[in-house]
Every structure is written in structure tokens, then in C-alpha cells.
Amino acid sequence: MxxxxxxxxxxxxxxxxIDWNPRYLYQKLIPDEQEMTAFLTDVASPDWNEEQDAGRSLAEGTALLVAQHPQHKELIEHFYGRWSEMLGGAxxxxxxxxxxxxxxxxxxxxxxxxxxxxxxxxxxxxxxxxxxxxxxxxxxxxxxxxxxxxxxxxxxxxxxxxxxxxxxxxxxxxxxxxxxxxxxxxxxxxxxxxxxxxxxxxxxx
Known part of the structure; x- marks a missing residue:
């Protein structure tokens, strides 16, 4: 009771x-499963995303991550640039x-x-x-x-x-x-x- x-x-x-998952987007961008998992674990990580959830602007969060991982600039910019593609539906x-x-x-x-x-x-x-x-x-x-x-x-x-x-x-x-x-x-x-x-x-x- x-x-x-x-x-x-x-x-x-x-x-x-709501079914939200960055993998819906990044499986299109990083065909190799292990590479995609590594990117979403070590680069565009849940901890990094949570700082935007806590009020940091998307522009600031993106710029900070690009500065740390310049070799992944385009992939990082897609995180919020193509964010709607992470929505899998209700x-x-x-x-x-x-x-x-x-x-x-x-x-x-x-x-x-x-x-x-x-x-x-x-x-x-x-x-x-x-x-x-x-x-x-x-x-x-x-x-x-x-x-x-x-x-x-x-x-x-x-x-x-x-x-x-x-x-x-x-x-x-x-x-x-x-x-x-x-x-x-x-x-x-x-x-x-x-x-x-x-x-x-x-x-x-």
C-alpha cells in the first residue's frame, strides 16, 4: 500500500x-558502433550534455567541447545542430x-x-x-x-x-x-x- x-x-x-537517444543521430554519422559509443562516452558525454540541461547555453557548451576536441568539431556541432534527429517519438x-x-x-x-x-x-x-x-x-x-x-x-x-x-x-x-x-x-x-x-x-x- x-x-x-x-x-x-x-x-x-x-x-x-519521450524516446530521446543521441544514437539515433550518431548511427548515421559514425557507422562503426564502437567508435560511436566512444564518441558519446568520451567526447559528447552525458555529463557534458547535463551542463546544458542545467542552463549552460548550447553555443557555450559546443564551443567548450570543440576547444577540447577540435578533431571532432563537425561531429560535436551536429549534437545540437541536428538535435531533433535524436527524438525517437513518444x-x-x-x-x-x-x-x-x-x-x-x-x-x-x-x-x-x-x-x-x-x-x-x-x-x-x-x-x-x-x-x-x-x-x-x-x-x-x-x-x-x-x-x-x-x-x-x-x-x-x-x-x-x-x-x-x-x-x-x-x-x-x-x-x-x-x-x-x-x-x-x-x-x-x-x-x-x-x-x-x-x-x-x-x-x-
Whole structure:
């Protein structure tokens, strides 16, 4: 059973509702799988991308990386120059769950996302379901990100959400652990089927 009645459900976006993966772009640019993996691990790394998610401008982030790896200048510039090609579409099974939750009118629905303020408008235009949330807190806009506690507090305070009455869904265990430390109830997302089963077991669906 839930430890406290749920009044709000907070979704992560990338990897939960939206299929975003740099490999969708770079498999076109770097045919060799090992070379592509090395580039996305050692050059255009998740840590580097997260700094843009935390508010650093795309131009500054790109320039810094090009200065460090000038031999990869063109590949680095494609990361944000062709960013939309990293979007694989909606994760439909999760969108179906969101649709049911919205239709039930039992919960306040929010999103808490690590996403660049400069690229998020692309997603807003492409995915209609993003307009179903009562509020979306975007890291790039706020100049903070998961898993930092102050980023979670921004949403909780802005929308008057009691942490013990909120259910947080994210595919990153690091972000789940941070939410738990703040008293939120959590589900570590692995697949739409697993999420549905856990929500049903909790009586949310």
C-alpha cells in the first residue's frame, strides 16, 4: 500500500514519455558502433550534455567541447545542430497511462525534467501530451537539475505539493534516490508494462 494518499504524480519525460537517444543521430554519422559509443562516452558525454540541461547555453557548451576536441568539431556541432534527429517519438505505452490518469481527474499531474531550455520548445511543439500537465519544471530554465534537492523543491513549492503525497516516476535510479531522500514516493521506470503493473498494485490505476 502507499504510505500516504497520492494527490500528485510527477513524471520524468526523457526515457519515460519521450524516446530521446543521441544514437539515433550518431548511427548515421559514425557507422562503426564502437567508435560511436566512444564518441558519446568520451567526447559528447552525458555529463557534458547535463551542463546544458542545467542552463549552460548550447553555443557555450559546443564551443567548450570543440576547444577540447577540435578533431571532432563537425561531429560535436551536429549534437545540437541536428538535435531533433535524436527524438525517437513518444513512448506510447506510457502516454496511454498518462491519458488514463488525466481522464480519471483524481490526480494533479506534473513533469520534472532535465532538459535544455533551448531545445525544450521543440518537444513542446511535437508532443501534444506535454500540454496536459498542470506544470512542467525544466532544468535549463531554472538553472538547476535532478538530482539536486533544490530542483525538486522548486516543483513542490511552486505547485504546493506535499512530498509525502506525491508519486515520482523516473528511469534514472540516481534521481529516484534523491526523490526518496526528500520524502517522495517513487517508481523506478523500466517499461510501460512494468509501470502499469506497479501503478495498479498501488491502486493508482
Amino acid at each position: 502507499l504510505s500516504s494518499p497520492i494527490t500528485a504524480i510527477i513524471f520524468d519525460l526523457g526515457g519515460v514519455l 513512448i506510447q505505452g506510457t502516454v496511454d497511462i498518462l491519458t488514463e490518469l488525466k481522464s480519471s481527474q483524481r490526480y494533479h499531474l506534473y513533469a520534472l525534467t532535465n532538459w535544455s531550455a533551448e531545445t525544450f520548445p521543440v518537444a513542446l511543439e511535437q508532443f501534444e501530451f506535454l500540454h496536459w500537465f498542470e506544470g512542467i519544471v525544466v532544468s535549463g530554465t531554472e538553472k538547476s537539475r535532478k538530482p539536486f534537492p533544490e530542483f525538486y523543491h522548486l516543483l513542490l513549492t511552486r505547485y504546493n505539493v506535499a512530498p509525502q503525497q506525491a508519486l515520482f516516476i523516473d528511469d534514472n535510479l540516481r534521481n529516484i534516490h534523491a526523490a526518496q531522500a526528500l520524502g517522495l514516493q517513487t517508481i523506478h521506470f523500466e517499461s510501460p508494462e512494468q509501470l502499469r503493473a506497479e501503478l495498479q498494485a498501488l491502486g493508482v490505476l
